Amino acid sequence: MKNVMTDEEFEKGMHLLFNSEVPEESCFTFDKNEEIQVCVVNKKNFNSKCLCRAIVCILLVVAVFPLINIIHKNIEKDDASLISAEILERIGECERVYSFGEYLKNEECLRLAGLIPDEEYDISDAEIFVYTVSDGRRKIYTQEAYTVWYDEDGKAFEFMMTKESVSDEFSENIIGADCFKGEFSSVSGVRNIESMFRNKSAEVIYEGEVIRKSLDEYGMPEQELHTDMICMYSRYNGQLVPMCVYNISCTLNCNVFKGDDIPDTTAGIIVSENLTEYNITLAYDCSRNNAIRLEENRMIKENIWNHKTERTE
Amino acid sequence: MYSKFDIGYYLEECRERLSRLCINLCSNRHDAEDLFQDTCLRAVKYFKKYNRDMDFEKWIFRICVNTYRTNLKRKNRYKTITFETTYEYDLFFSCIPENEHQHDERYRDLLIAVNKLPEKYRTILVMRYFNDYSEEETAKIIGIPKGTVKSRLSKAKKIIREVIECEECNDR
Structure with missing residues (x-):
């Protein structure tokens, strides 16, 4: 028969359940380029022009990136994520095709506009x-x-x-x-x-x-x-x-x-x-x-x- | 090699803790990995807006919780834990130090009780314990008043105790 859990056991249990280090092999890794492609492909109303631009940008990143590194050896610009951020920014701009009137039509839009706090979803x-x-x-x-x-x-x-x-x-x-x-x-x-x-x-x-x-x-x-x-x-x-x-x-x-x-x-x-x-x-x-x-x-x-x-x- | 102006540097620094948060929130490796990727993607997108005076981890953990909740509402995608396979069960408990394995059963009950909590209590509980944040820090990350964190933690503990005790009654 089990005993009732004490406060100490509860604290210890919570700590062990949630605060135990995840082994290296179980940690996730962020794959930037893959995510960008998924993001582009999944956009339903995505303007084809933007899609082409984004793909061109990704190809440019992949193709030109080593060259940039060679040219700017002394400058730490081997940061694909900064370039990725720029691409995503452009994608974001392309997404803004709606007016604010439309923006306020549903909860998700309200949330995106910052009108609903992130804290609650219900x-x-x-x-x-x-x-x-x-x-x-x-x-x-x-x-x-x-x-x-x-x-x-x-x-x-x-x-x-x-x-x-x-x-x-x-x-x-x-x-x-x-x-x-x-x-x-x-x-x-x-x-x-x-x-x-x-x-x-x-x-x-x-x-x-x-x-x-x-x-x-x-x-x-x-x-x-x-x-x-x-x-x-x-x-x-x-x-x-x-x-x-x-x-x-x-x-x-x-x-x-x-x-x-x-x-x-x-x-x-x-x-x-x-x-x-x-x-x-x-x-x-x-x-x-x-x-x-x-x-x-x-x-x-x-x-x-x-x-x-x-x-x- | 990353520089301190590069989000890759920050992501690498917090990779383990962010992975842990995702696993704790989703309790399902597949969904947790999705959440991890979504969080990183958002972080990359908004990195330019990141105020470097702020603690990066708290910033990205908040993005993570918000992403989790948004996805939860939008797609009902992340469900509370059910260990579908023995592998998932073993993987989860392999994170707990060896000398504690004798208590696996006890933690299993605790974990099941935690996952029976309504979402708003569960998220607070994960945030409070996964990185030993104080109630005040938890409140700041999630963006709710400290008093709310306190009351929800208290309520969460009460529900957990009730669930565990109820399970025990059923066992008898």
Whole structure:
């Protein structure tokens, strides 16, 4: 009968299993030229011109290499890998035939763009957020992104920043219309709600319910209004969908529902003795020109806004 | 002869440890060799971007883990260990020093338990032990917070114990 493994045995066992030196004859060797050829042959959409160039380069490497060595005996240039790297760089350039719009279509592309951290590969319970940067007229998406994982209760438990960033070359080509098409129509919907809050002499109607009357009726209390916006990719009906998500938060220095029932809406109303808070979160599917508000409000989750408020408009 | 500006020099320096990492991640010599080649290929491709102030090994180990995970997702190519032949079993345990062979059975149970772990726990465990990295170093290589490494290691150990104890119950 076996005994239960002690901590010491466990540590020793793990060390021996994973940290025992691999014998020389069992170590692998990197075959550079072979790999390059495999890489070229396996490219499905590879431009034949590039293929020819790469093969010519490889042949040149093989044929001319000894000559280079003879000519430059005093210079340590017997490094096939440096030349190989150049070839691969060229191959890489040839691969960049897609626009950024296409680039964002699937997870693998997102990962290649550095928008999904390398750390996780299972993002079924995660959402990907992309910071927005504005250069005045156009919006540039990304150079920084992060994912958020949720537990079974929908609480965010892990935030992961990307370690890589999209190159300057890419970011120059990313414009709002490419990947978040309906952003402008989604903004207009949010602005309507904001303007209702700003209009102190009118009531605010949200989802068919009066959630705030004219401020006169409450003795003109102080009101603070703030809107956050973030672009994100989120799973919706099994697909990664580009979304624009807004959070309108409004605080009133009085309890506007004293003695009344709080209306049944998704306005996230919290009341205390002398305070009323509204947290309205709106998510729009921006994969088409006319953004569609998503009924399933997945964004009322803790901590998200705290982590990006500084970076939003 | 390699110079220090040549990736070949670095690859040669870490060949054994990189081979070991690939074998530990894949636990299958054929897949491990593929992973080794893929990792080296990526390293060659991105060598120009390698910051020489950084430890090369940590840089390439990270590429290795990321390549492993990408391939895992893309092709479901690397499966957890099953010793399909006696040769594979012997080869794996031939790496363990001679005087420890008497514990082979014990390590076999441990290895089987490790390979029953969900991937995210297993990878952390391999990274932590294959080169005696600290939790902090493991976190940096994989690119996750130290706290996450700690909690996953703890969870991994718990699962392993449960698996081994469960096996023992079945044996009785």
